[in-house]
Amino acid sequence: MKDIVIIGGGPAAITASIYAARQGMDLMVIAEELGGQAILSSAIENYTGFELISGAELIGKFISHAEEFGIEIKDSVRVTDVKKEGNSFSIYRSDGNSCRARAVIVASGARPRKLGIAGEEEFVGRGLAYCAICDAPIYKDKTALVVGGGNSALDAVRQLAPIAKKVYMVDVAPELGGEAVLRERILKFPNLEVFNSSELTEIQGDSDGITSVTVSNPDKNIEIKTDGVFVEIGWEASSDFVKMVKKNKKGEIIIDSDNRTDVLGLFAAGDVTSVSKKQVIVAAGAGASAALNAIDYLTRLKEK
Amino acid sequence: MKVKLYTTPTCPFCTMAESFFKENSIEFEAVNVAEDRDALEEMREKSGQSGVPVIDVGGEIVIGFKRGQLKELLGIE
Ligand SMILES: Cc1cc2nc3c(=O)[nH]c(=O)nc-3n(C[C@H](O)[C@H](O)[C@H](O)COP(=O)(O)OP(=O)(O)OC[C@H]3O[C@@H](n4cnc5c(N)ncnc54)[C@H](O)[C@@H]3O)c2cc1C
Numbered sequence: 001m002k003d004i005v006i007i008g009g010g011p012a013a014i015t016a017s018i019y020a021a022r023q024g025m026d027l028m029v030i031a032e033e034l035g036g037q038a039i040l041s042s043a044i045e046n047y048t049g050f051e052l053i054s055g056a057e058l059i060g061k062f063i064s065h066a067e068e069f070g071i072e073i074k075d076s077v078r079v080t081d082v083k084k085e086g087n088s089f090s091i092y093r094s095d096g097n098s099c100r101a102r103a104v105i106v107a108s109g110a111r112p113r114k115l116g117i118a119g120e121e122e123f124v125g126r127g128l129a130y131c132a133i134c135d136a137p138i139y140k141d142k143t144a145l146v147v148g149g150g151n152s153a154l155d156a157v158r159q160l161a162p163i164a165k166k167v168y169m170v171d172v173a174p175e176l177g178g179e180a181v182l183r184e185r186i187l188k189f190p191n192l193e194v195f196n197s198s199e200l201t202e203i204q205g206d207s208d209g210i211t212s213v214t215v216s217n218p219d220k221n222i223e224i225k226t227d228g229v230f231v232e233i234g235w236e237a238s239s240d241f242v243k244m245v246k247k248n249k250k251g252e253i254i255i256d257s258d259n260r261t262d263v264l265g266l267f268a269a270g271d272v273t274s275v276s277k278k279q280v281i282v283a284a285g286a287g288a289s290a291a292l293n294a295i296d297y298l299t300r301l302k303e304k
Numbered sequence: 305m306k307v308k309l310y311t312t313p314t315c316p317f318c319t320m321a322e323s324f325f326k327e328n329s330i331e332f333e334a335v336n337v338a339e340d341r342d343a344l345e346e347m348r349e350k351s352g353q354s355g356v357p358v359i360d361v362g363g364e365i366v367i368g369f370k371r372g373q374l375k376e377l378l379g380i381e
Contacts (some may be wrong), residue, residue, distance in 0.1 A: 034371050039316045039326030056316040060323055075372030125367065127352045134315040135355045157315070209354055228354075 001100045002028050004294055005091050007079045008107035010036020011280045014062045014296075015048025015287035016105050023068040023295050028101075030093060031069060032078040035059045036109050037235070037271070038280050040133060047280055058280070080106070082242045084263060087301065101295040104260075105267040106242055106253060109286055110235040110278070115147065119203030119210075120231075125211030127228045128203065132156035139164045139228055145213060146170070146231035151178040154186050156230045161189035168224060169194045170215050193301050195222075198255060203229060237272050248274050259290035267294050267303075306361040307332035310347040314355065317369040318357045324371065328380050 004012050004020050009031025020027045038044070041055035050058065066073070078094040082104060092098045112130040114120060120128060120208040129135040132152075136144075136159040144164050146156045149171030159164040167189070169176070174197050176183050186192065195215055202214040204223075212225045222239045246254045246262040253261055255275075263266050269290035270283035307325065311318035311334050318334075325332045337344040337356060344354075351358045351365045359366040361377040374380075 033368070035320065042314075042316070054316065054319075056319045056323075061319060064327075073372075075375075076370040077372065125355045128352055129355050131315075131317075131355070134312060134317060134357075137312040137314060138344065138354065138356070140338060208348075254333065 001102065002026050003101065003293070004028075004103045004105060004300055005030065005089070005099060005101035006105045006107060006291075007031075007082070007091070008036070008105075008109055009034035009073070009075065010107065010109045010283060011038060011059070011062060011272060012107035012272075012283040012287035012290070013105070013111065014059075014066050015284040016107060016269060016291040017066050017071045017073075017287075018069060019291035020295065021066075021071050023291075025295065025298075027071065028099065029066075029073045030079050030106075031073060031075050032075055032092065032094075034063060034073065034075045037111075042133060044280060055280075062280070062284075079241050082106075082244070082266070084244060084265070087188070089265065103265045103267065103298055105259075105287075105290045105294055106239070106245075106266065106272055107270045107283075107290070108238040108241075109271040109283070111238045112231060113234045115200060115231055115233070115234045117201055117203065119205065119213075123203055123205055123210050123229070124276070127205060129230050130226065130232075132159055132230045132232065136160050136230075137163065139239060141165050142227040143167070143225065144228040144230060145224065145226045146154070146201075146230045146232060148234070149173050149176045149178065149196075150232070150234065151182065152234075153230075153232035154178040154182045156232050157186045157189070157192060158182065160230070161186065161192050165191065167192045168215075168226065170198050170200050170283060171196055172199055173197070183191060198200050200229070235271075239272050242266075250274075259292045260288060260293065265294075267297075306360070307362070307378075308360040309334045310337050310343060310358040310360075312338045312356050312358055317358050321357055321359060321369045321374075324369070324374065328378070330378055330380075331371060 269286035
């Protein structure tokens with residue numbers, strides 16, 4: 001039985017693991033994708049001590065720091081369920097294993113929101129991407145379609161339009177959102193076509209990948225030929241695997257100022273929680289708080 | 305063991321993979337599939353994927369930058 005199992009691999013989880021390891025806790029970190037969403041940030045300018053650093057580099061430093069303590073990190077493994085039995089927790093994993101812990105810190109952050117339409121799962125990585133910064137350069141002289149109308153969708157178009165043959169944008173809102181400067185800039189691309197008040201309803205393709213999509217608006221359905229689809233419709237809390245805990249409407253875990261949830265011994269930190277500010281430094285601080293409060297809880301448990 | 309990393313110039317997970325190989329003194333070849341269309345085809349054939357990173361570790365294909373899986377394949381403690 002572990003003292004603490006930390007679920008997640010972003011700034012909150014990594015910081016929690018360092019605090020817990022320094023206090024001599026027997027712990028394990030379980031992370032689906034070690035590093036978390038900050039890796040996608042090409043420039044972080046608001047993490048104290050670093051005027052400018054890429055997300056990949058900053059997170060690389062976080063991971064190296066944790067590795068200094070010899071922390072047991074199970075990477076590429078997803079937690080599928082957490083159950084409480086008496087005073088301890090059972091944590092179930094996608095690799096079929098499970099483990100037990102006296103305290104749990106949920107720091108599973110956020111993940112890209114999915115479209116939830118036919119063809120989406122089938123074409124992930126085969127033309128359908130949630131990481132524009134990764135795959136945009138592959139669309140040189142090809143056709144790409146971006147779903148969404150906020151800053152991340154605008155940014156995807158900014159990367160695609162200069163190199164692609166044609167770029168489509170499909171947005172549910174009547175007008176594009178995001179920052180005005182960026183919006184004006186991308187609307188000048190001659191090869192961009194925007195569908196407002198429209199939704200993507202189906203993705204079609206063959207064994208080589210995506211061939212076309214269906215775009216629907218109240219009047220009609222249009223079939224558009226495209227090689228790729230970039231989904232940029234925001235992020236959502238990755239909390240569905242913890243069923244017993246109280247969450248808000250957005251699926252964020254509700255915590256108090258000591259990172260406690262409504263389940264005794266279960267703590268939460270970072271973007272997966274109901275805190276309104278989602279930032280690396282906020283998540284890291286919350287991870288520290290969750291670890292220290294989990295340690296207090298375990299100390300009291302032992303005294304009983 | 306031959307290690308080949310299929311990458312694009314802007315992919316942050318590829319940058320992390322490169323640092324990981326360097327830190328662990330693993331020799332690897334990086335190919336930019338945005339420029340090299342043959343490499344893109346090769347990556348597609350091997351992995352069925354058209355997104356990066358894809359990593360070929362002595363014939364075993366890793367999709368994405370999966371530290372745990374890479375450590376196992378490369379025998380890193
Ligand atoms: C493009 C972009 C740019 C950004 N730029 C900035 C910036 O400049 N400055 C700034 O401060 N913030 C920035 N942010 C926000 C910042 O990245 C987040 O606030 C921060 O990463 C939250 O950390 P976290 O640890 O709570 O969660 P995350 O970073 O989301 O990490 C969650 C972790 O949990 C794992 N996980 C999820 N579900 C499970 C499960 N079931 N089992 C196991 N593991 C699981 C994930 O794989 C991941 O490792 C940016 C975000 C994005 C997307």
